[in-house]
Amino acid sequence: MIRIRRAAGALALATASLALTAWVPAPVEIDAVFVDRVPEGYQKSKEPPAACAVNVVEVADLRRAKDTIGVVAGRSVKAPADTTAWLTSIMGGLNARGLAVVSDPARAQGANDITVRVGLKSVWLTAVSTNKAANVVLHIRAELAGRPPIDADYRGSLTNVNWASTKDELKNLTNAAFAEALNAIAPDLRRLCETPLQAPG
Amino acid sequence: MVAHVIAKLMGPRESRLWGIVSMRKALLSGLAAALMVVSMPASAGTPKNILLETARPVPDAREVHVYVGQEEIAAEINPSQVSMVTGGGLLGALIDIQIQAERAKKAEAAIQPIRTALQGFDVDALAEASARSAIEKMPWFQPGEMTFSRDTSASGRIAVLDAARTSQVALITFVYDVSPDFSAIRVLMAVEFAPRDTPQGKSATWRLTNGIVYRQSVTSVVQLVRPATDINYNAGVWAENGGARARRALTLAFAKVAELAPRATLITQADAKAMNSKPHKAVVVAGFAGRQQDSDDGGTLLFNGGYVHIQTLEEQA
Numbered sequence: 001m002i003r004i005r006r007a008a009g010a011l012a013l014a015t016a017s018l019a020l021t022a023w024v025p026a027p028v029e030i031d032a033v034f035v036d037r038v039p040e041g042y043q044k045s046k047e048p049p050a051a052c053a054v055n056v057v058e059v060a061d062l063r064r065a066k067d068t069i070g071v072v073a074g075r076s077v078k079a080p081a082d083t084t085a086w087l088t089s090i091m092g093g094l095n096a097r098g099l100a101v102v103s104d105p106a107r108a109q110g111a112n113d114i115t116v117r118v119g120l121k122s123v124w125l126t127a128v129s130t131n132k133a134a135n136v137v138l139h140i141r142a143e144l145a146g147r148p149p150i151d152a153d154y155r156g157s158l159t160n161v162n163w164a165s166t167k168d169e170l171k172n173l174t175n176a177a178f179a180e181a182l183n184a185i186a187p188d189l190r191r192l193c194e195t196p197l198q199a200p201g
Numbered sequence: 202m203v204a205h206v207i208a209k210l211m212g213p214r215e216s217r218l219w220g221i222v223s224m225r226k227a228l229l230s231g232l233a234a235a236l237m238v239v240s241m242p243a244s245a246g247t248p249k250n251i252l253l254e255t256a257r258p259v260p261d262a263r264e265v266h267v268y269v270g271q272e273e274i275a276a277e278i279n280p281s282q283v284s285m286v287t288g289g290g291l292l293g294a295l296i297d298i299q300i301q302a303e304r305a306k307k308a309e310a311a312i313q314p315i316r317t318a319l320q321g322f323d324v325d326a327l328a329e330a331s332a333r334s335a336i337e338k339m340p341w342f343q344p345g346e347m348t349f350s351r352d353t354s355a356s357g358r359i360a361v362l363d364a365a366r367t368s369q370v371a372l373i374t375f376v377y378d379v380s381p382d383f384s385a386i387r388v389l390m391a392v393e394f395a396p397r398d399t400p401q402g403k404s405a406t407w408r409l410t411n412g413i414v415y416r417q418s419v420t421s422v423v424q425l426v427r428p429a430t431d432i433n434y435n436a437g438v439w440a441e442n443g444g445a446r447a448r449r450a451l452t453l454a455f456a457k458v459a460e461l462a463p464r465a466t467l468i469t470q471a472d473a474k475a476m477n478s479k480p481h482k483a484v485v486v487a488g489f490a491g492r493q494q495d496s497d498d499g500g501t502l503l504f505n506g507g508y509v510h511i512q513t514l515e516e517q518a
Binding site for chain 2: 027063064068122153155
């Protein structure tokens with residue numbers, strides 16, 4: 001019964017405050033430039049760079065509703081208008097994970113070039129009580145001559161306390177979720193690079 | 202912290218519709234609204250969750266905007282009550298935030314197998330089909346063009362109203378999630394009729410607050426037959442066989458809200474009063490409080506200002 005009374009109070013307060021202040025949080029737009037959160041392990045790693053170059057030849061936004069990536073505490077979070085630039089920038093995060101990335105569909109295919117096609121299946125932010133959560137799913141199709149291709153979804157997610165739903169908070173959360181996905185993609189691309197060439201037929 | 206305060210200021214109902222917060226809280230607010238309804242004097246006017254017969258027709262049509270503010274199934278947590286128990290204060294609020302942060306992290310980690318299993322399952326299409334099905338059951342609806350959006354925020358809704366080509370707009374919002382103990386999958390459908398035009402002297406948000414013509418929500422809860430107390434175990438049950446149970450539960454729940462929403466538009470003030478009165482037992486089922494109504498499909502139907510239907514997912518051989 002106490003909870004019901006609290007809820008009734010909150011409802012009355014909500015209606016009154018909205019009606020009186022007409023306060024509506026302004027939407028924020030995430031920048032198209034990916035700011036990486038490189039995991040500590042990669043920074044300290046003495047691992048040599050992979051012998052293959054990663055050529056991102058195609059990026060595609062596969063989402064249905066591309067405009068909004070979430071609403072956190074009433075604030076609408078907009079995706080960058082240029083999702084191609086955004087995804088290209090995100091894939092550039094593989095550089096910090098020991099892979100040399102180029103984004104040049106016209107580049108002549110080298111024997112050690114991994115050709116990568118990226119699809120953004122999902123990116124969304126939400127509030128979980130007093131927290132905010134970001135989830136992303138990237139589909140990767142990676143091919144290297146003579147090796148079995150990678151055709152898989154990679155997920156990144158992060159949850160932390162929502163202090164004020166500022167642009168920086170929401171941007172950092174989104175970037176961190178993409179960084180998690182990149183952390184999962186990088187080792188698979190390295191493995192593909194290190195897979196011995198399969199004998200034909 | 203500020204967000205916590207804002208969420209409290211906005212209230213559960215508004216928070217839910219403009220973002221995804223606590224479905225349970227929202228339903229409790231619905232119950233609170235219902236309790237307020239029955240105690241309101243006649244001069245206070247018709248509550249927003251009652252659609253008068255005279256308010257059904259519109260001079261032109263109703264554009265329909267379907268909202269699904271999430272790309273995947275959401276996780277819900279039980280809010281910490283430390284500050285409430287200790288009588289408020291900064292320390293209690295900070296403890297609540299810390300506890301909720303831990304719960305949210307656990308829930309978000311546990312739900313990932315369900316999300317992965319549901320990849321490729323088009324919940325947006327289910328929502329649209331549910332909205333269409335509900336509208337077909339309301340011959341008076343006069344539906345206009347239907348659009349789809351993820352922007353459930355007030356700013357997004359205001360933009361939709363500003364651009365509307367009909368004098369009234371139907372905003373149909375879906376929220377779907379897993380209960381805090383992962384024993385149930387829930388779908389909430391909120392139906393709102395908002396005027397396009399803002400009268401002189403009113404703010405743009407008036408159309409979504411005092412100016413709203415109708416606001417009602419219905420919920421369908423589909424429970425596991427034998428849920429465990431471990432959220433990870435329950436998540437595994439929902440996720441196994443490519444998320445077969447989760448897919449069935451979502452399909453059932455979206456169909457059920459499409460059935461309940463038209464029924465809810467027929468509720469009169471007298472009906473609401475009757476459904477809230479003593480012959481109907483006050484119960485709490487699957488975390489939802491309300492007064493139990495008759496149900497002919499083996500499930501439980503509650504009324505708490507809106508309808509909440511609870512059923513158990515039958516195991517398939």
